[in-house]
Amino acid sequence: MRKHPISFTINGDLQELFVEPRKTLLAVIRDTIGLTGTKEGCSTGDCGACTVIVDGEPVTSCMLLAVSANGKEVTTIEGISSPDQLHPVQQAFLETGGYQCGFCTPGFIMAAKALLDDNLDIPEDEMRHALGGNICRCTGYTKIVEAVLSAAETMRANA
Amino acid sequence: MRNFEYFEPKTFAEASALLTRYGGEAELLGGGTDLIIGMKDRTLTPGYVISLEHVPGIEGITYDDCDGLWVGAMTKMRAIERSSIVRERYTALAEGAEEVGSIQIRNLATLGGNIAHGSPAADTAAALLVLDAQVKIAGGEVERSVPIADFYLGPGQTVLRTGEILTGFSMPARSANSGSQYLKHKIRQVMDLAFVGVATSVSLSNGTVTDTKIGLAAVAPKPIRATDAEAIITGSSLSGEVLRQAAGAAAGQSSPISDLRCTAEHRREIVAALTKETATTAVARAQV
Ligand SMILES: Cc1cc2nc3c(=O)[nH]c(=O)nc-3n(C[C@H](O)[C@H](O)[C@H](O)COP(=O)(O)OP(=O)(O)OC[C@H]3O[C@@H](n4cnc5c(N)ncnc54)[C@H](O)[C@@H]3O)c2cc1C
Ligand code: FES
Ligand code: FES
Numbered sequence: 001m002r003k004h005p006i007s008f009t010i011n012g013d014l015q016e017l018f019v020e021p022r023k024t025l026l027a028v029i030r031d032t033i034g035l036t037g038t039k040e041g042c043s044t045g046d047c048g049a050c051t052v053i054v055d056g057e058p059v060t061s062c063m064l065l066a067v068s069a070n071g072k073e074v075t076t077i078e079g080i081s082s083p084d085q086l087h088p089v090q091q092a093f094l095e096t097g098g099y100q101c102g103f104c105t106p107g108f109i110m111a112a113k114a115l116l117d118d119n120l121d122i123p124e125d126e127m128r129h130a131l132g133g134n135i136c137r138c139t140g141y142t143k144i145v146e147a148v149l150s151a152a153e154t155m156r157a158n159a
Numbered sequence: 160m161r162n163f164e165y166f167e168p169k170t171f172a173e174a175s176a177l178l179t180r181y182g183g184e185a186e187l188l189g190g191g192t193d194l195i196i197g198m199k200d201r202t203l204t205p206g207y208v209i210s211l212e213h214v215p216g217i218e219g220i221t222y223d224d225c226d227g228l229w230v231g232a233m234t235k236m237r238a239i240e241r242s243s244i245v246r247e248r249y250t251a252l253a254e255g256a257e258e259v260g261s262i263q264i265r266n267l268a269t270l271g272g273n274i275a276h277g278s279p280a281a282d283t284a285a286a287l288l289v290l291d292a293q294v295k296i297a298g299g300e301v302e303r304s305v306p307i308a309d310f311y312l313g314p315g316q317t318v319l320r321t322g323e324i325l326t327g328f329s330m331p332a333r334s335a336n337s338g339s340q341y342l343k344h345k346i347r348q349v350m351d352l353a354f355v356g357v358a359t360s361v362s363l364s365n366g367t368v369t370d371t372k373i374g375l376a377a378v379a380p381k382p383i384r385a386t387d388a389e390a391i392i393t394g395s396s397l398s399g400e401v402l403r404q405a406a407g408a409a410a411g412q413s414s415p416i417s418d419l420r421c422t423a424e425h426r427r428e429i430v431a432a433l434t435k436e437t438a439t440t441a442v443a444r445a446q447v
């Protein structure tokens with residue numbers, strides 16, 4: 001089957017690849033590029049573990065063909081911190097204990113970051129609803145919600 | 160996923176020619192949230208996938224008081240729920256879009272894909288029914304327009320013919336004294352398919368309902384209008400008795416199935432309850 005030349009930026013770096021059209025963006029991020037922070041939970045769009053940000057909007061990367069990312073700007077969990085500082089959402093998950101096994105965490109952090117980039121003042125009930133596409137089997141969500149609320153506070157203070 | 164040849168046509172003519180060349184072996188790709196699921200579990204094994212992403216003129220939302228609303232087939236659910244004109248005047252459609260999956264899914268899922276897929280439970284279908292949408296379809300040089308009520312043939316089946324592309328939806332302009340609502344009954348608040356979906360749209364004049372449309376999703380082989388209930392409400396001022404009768408009539412027109420999640424009888428009760436609630440809200444919204 002014909003492979004397709006694609007190029008897109010991932011965490012600011014330009015990637016030029018030849019991909020089989022059946023490869024999902026998730027598979028290319030993990031297996032070809034080797035960034036394994038983004039997780040595969042369900043592979044059917046239901047769990048949110050594979051959430052990345054494409055052109056500013058969060059998407060489930062298991063539901064997007066890599067060829068469709070051609071020309072776009074992709075951000076993964078590896079791309080939101082600087083070498084000496086975590087992103088406020090990461091820092092808040094760390095301090096609040098918003099994770100146990102950690103498998104859902106990158107997806108939650110990317111979804112929460114996108115949400116707060118859009119609206120730093122989002123009320124808690126709306127925030128819970130907006131994160132409904134992310135599933136956690138460990139924490140019971142309380143600590144995750146606390147982490148996102150605390151991150152929002154930090155980000156508001158720094159805004 | 161089985162491998163396939165992938166195309167990204169840059170013009171409508173090119174897309175249409177590819178579709179004609181590969182016929183039944185090709186699938187169109189909108190946001191892919193139905194298609195990729197089907198390809199992953201191999202219920203769909205197209206030899207050719209034709210992306211519509213770069214075809215011009217089939218994405219976006221436009222409105223004017225004369226021609227009404229146009230929503231391109233490739234418009235994302237997220238763009239629809241965020242559109243102020245849709246929220247204001249075509250509220251049920253914004254609410255239908257907002258019910259689809261999660262934010263991550265709605266950034267991919269398109270309105271055209273939701274309808275072309277042919278699911279009787281599609282969350283935007285009931286809204287499009289009550290907002291009088293015309294489905295715009297083009298194949299080769301020929302364009303046609305089909306009322307959404309005639310678009311569905313049965314589960315997974317629509318009037319779309321091989322070689323045709325759904326280009327968008329147009330809905331007549333709505334006056335300030337109209338209102339609408341879509342409600343979905345589900346167990347989990349996010350990411351659950353509709354047990355029942357009901358949309359109602361009304362227009363008012365001097366406290367009397369002059370026009371009523373009620374759309375039901377997930378309770379028949381295709382999305383349907385509850386015309387008996389509509390006739391009961393139109394001409395009334397929506398008293399409790401009218402609501403009770405309309406709710407019963409809507410439940411009577413539905414033909415839900417029993418499955419693991421819910422019995423048919425219970426689904427009918429939900430149709431009745433949501434008919435009452437959406438009619439009440441639609442009238443209240445028409446008054447402001
Ligand atoms: C996790 C998850 C949750 C979901 N939750 C919901 C939900 O709550 N409610 C709901 O209604 N749906 C839900 N869906 C289903 C799906 O997201 C929607 O139906 C969506 O709108 C499909 O649009 P798409 O652009 O992704 O379609 P695609 O997958 O791209 O296309 C679907 C079908 O339509 C055809 N098609 C697409 N565009 C056109 C066109 N312009 N002309 C002709 N044919 C076309 C394709 O060939 C394909 O057969 C969910 C899906 C997932 C994965
Ligand atoms: S792995 Fe993509 S949503 Fe679960
Ligand atoms: S921390 Fe284990 S799944 Fe969320």
